[in-house]
Amino acid sequence: MTILVTGARGNVARALVGRLLEDGHEVRAAGRDPGAARLPGGVEVVAADLARPEGWDAALNGVTTAFLYAGTAGLGGFLARAGGLAHVVVLSAAGADPASDDAITRAHGEAEQAVRDSGIPWTFVRPGGFAANRLVWARSIRADGVVRDPFPDSHAALVHEADIAAVAACALTSSGHVGAVHTLTGPESLTVRQQAALIGAAAGRPVRVEAQDLDEHRRELTAVFEARGLGSVGSADVVEARIRRLAALVDRPQPTTTTVLDVTGRPARGFAEWAADHAAEFG
Ligand SMILES: NC(=O)c1ccc[n+]([C@@H]2O[C@H](COP(=O)([O-])OP(=O)(O)OC[C@H]3O[C@@H](n4cnc5c(N)ncnc54)[C@H](OP(=O)(O)O)[C@@H]3O)[C@@H](O)[C@H]2O)c1
Secondary structure (H helix, E strand, C coil): CEEEEECCCCHHHHHHHHHHHHCCCEEEEEECCHHHCCCCCCCEEEECCCCCHHHHHHHHCCEEEEEEECCCCCHHHHHHHCCCCCEEEEECCCCCCCCCCCHHHHHHHHHHHHHHHHCCCEEEEEECCEHHHHHHHHHHHHHHCEEEECCCCEEECCECHHHHHHHHHHHHHCCCCCCCEEEECCCCCEEHHHHHHHHHHHHCCCCEEEECCHHHHHHHHHHHHHHHCCCCCCHHHHHHHHHHHHHHCECCCCCCCCHHHHHHCCCCCCHHHHHHHCHHHHC
16 A cells, blocks of 8 residues: 655655655655655655646555645645545644634645545644754854844744654554544743754754844745745745744743654654754754
8 A cells, every 4th residue: 555645855754754664654755846855765756746736646546545735725636636545644733724814824724624625534733833943043053053033032842853754654554543633742842042052952062042133034934935835825924924923922831732642652752852863954
């Protein structure tokens, strides 16, 4: 049985492909740029883009189970071709809600609704903030030992991509997950300053935090989101939603969930472990 993993180049998809291969599953990965996917040898990687749904017929051929990056543009076209799937596990986001005022949670809520309406049995994986978002600090940490951020006391319970992948792998390969909504966080709420200190400890160098001008941050976030590709969600809306969210989290520790432990039987990895896993990128 071949499992299709979309979004081949993404941090979550790469971790998931590795995990499924380790567990002995047959995997096909699909991404917009198969050459850029950097996946282990032996994985079939096919070109597919949600913005061009006609390309998915080949990716879906012979597949019964899929992990879906839920961009909204083209999702209807994908779902129309995916009617033969027995199960789709969707990478959504915590708080997904089609009626939300927040552009990010609204887009994910709309994507979930489209999946529900398709009739394909589903599981929604709803992570909070990814620890991998902190990779955008790598360049300034390597160059100057500095993190520039407008909200140094903003909290987040960041989740390791390996834990998102582990939960998705359980949902894809074991029974009991159809119709389940798995909301995931990391195991602890940390401020930007605390996260930077843990990266410094892992990389073996001090890292200081400087307050960043908000407009400079806005420009940087816009570049990051445009590079990732966000389907039909306007970059400006997403950037403003993200900034409002970060500002609201100043001095507000975030609740955590036990979903990673409950689903996988293994506690969620802490941010120190994530920093150690990525120390070379910051060192
Ligand atoms: N970052 C967070 O804190 C966070 C939190 C909760 C939920 N999420 C959600 O998780 C998803 C990925 O997050 P990220 O941007 O942070 O991860 P990322 O690791 O930067 O990956 C971006 C992913 O989007 C895929 N993608 C983008 N446009 C696509 C398209 N038109 N067709 C098919 N695949 C497309 C990319 O696949 P290819 O380039 O290989 O095609 C890649 O896997 C997004 O839906 C995001 O909203 C993120």
